[in-house]
Amino acid sequence: GENVEQHPSTLSVQEGDSAVIKCTYSDSASNYFPWYKQELGKGPQLIIDIRSNVGEKKDQRIAVTLNKTAKHFSLHITETQPEDSAVYFCAAKPPGYSTLTFGKGTMLLVSP
Amino acid sequence: EAQVTQNPRYLITVTGKKLTVTCSQNMNHEYMSWYRQDPGLGLRQIYYSMNVEVTDKGDVPEGYKVSRKEKRNFPLILESPSPNQTSLYFCASRGLAGGQEYFGPGTRLTVT
Numbered sequence: 001g002e003n004v005e006q007h008p009s010t011l012s013v014q015e016g017d018s019a020v021i022k023c024t025y026s027d028s029a030s031n032y033f034p035w036y037k038q039e040l041g042k043g044p045q046l047i048i049d050i051r052s053n054v055g056e057k058k059d060q061r062i063a064v065t066l067n068k069t070a071k072h073f074s075l076h077i078t079e080t081q082p083e084d085s086a087v088y089f090c091a092a093k094p095p096g097y098s099t100l101t102f103g104k105g106t107m108l109l110v111s112p
Numbered sequence: 113e114a115q116v117t118q119n120p121r122y123l124i125t126v127t128g129k130k131l132t133v134t135c136s137q138n139m140n141h142e143y144m145s146w147y148r149q150d151p152g153l154g155l156r157q158i159y160y161s162m163n164v165e166v167t168d169k170g171d172v173p174e175g176y177k178v179s180r181k182e183k184r185n186f187p188l189i190l191e192s193p194s195p196n197q198t199s200l201y202f203c204a205s206r207g208l209a210g211g212q213e214y215f216g217p218g219t220r221l222t223v224t
Contacts, residue, residue, distance in 0.1 A: 006154075032210055034212070034213070036215075041218075042217060042218070043116075043202050043204075043215030043216050043217050043218050044155070044215045045215070046212045046213070049212070089154065089155060093210065095210075096209075097162055097208060097209075099145065099157060099160055099170070100157075100213060102147075102154050102155040102156075103154060104152065104153060104154035105154045105155075
């Protein structure tokens, strides 16, 4: 089955800095890669996703890049703000009727 | 409003006392899933269901049961809870072919 590795497990940055979280996946058939943000006391919420026919996707201050050859994808957050502080999960899914496999999560702390 | 609801949100129980955590979604999604979240282990899938009367084991199904008698509901049953099932549980749903997975707010279970 699919295996997703996520690094780092914790990341501390100053407000205004950029943050990068990286994930690798094992199943070359996977074609859907979402990122979820989990705030304290809440369930994970989708913030951005990318499909394998695209190399990069951007939504305001967040972007995701995908390298299919190397089987890794990354989340980039620019101009970080304290409200970006949360746990972030990457995930991968093969095509068809299959399940998401999640990374172990990254706790991002943005200090004012 | 599209949402996944779970009840109860918090539960403290004793070893061996059967309990059920309910999950309901209002988006007519075919796919529903249960995860548990533990520190350092991320989100691990317990059971999932592709449609009514169709359920499958995830990565950590031992000690849990599920049923899917109606499309909107997917209860998680712990027949004889043990302390190692103390965890934060999330229900999620999405359309069968893929796309965003919507998470409930979580149920924090403590088994003493």
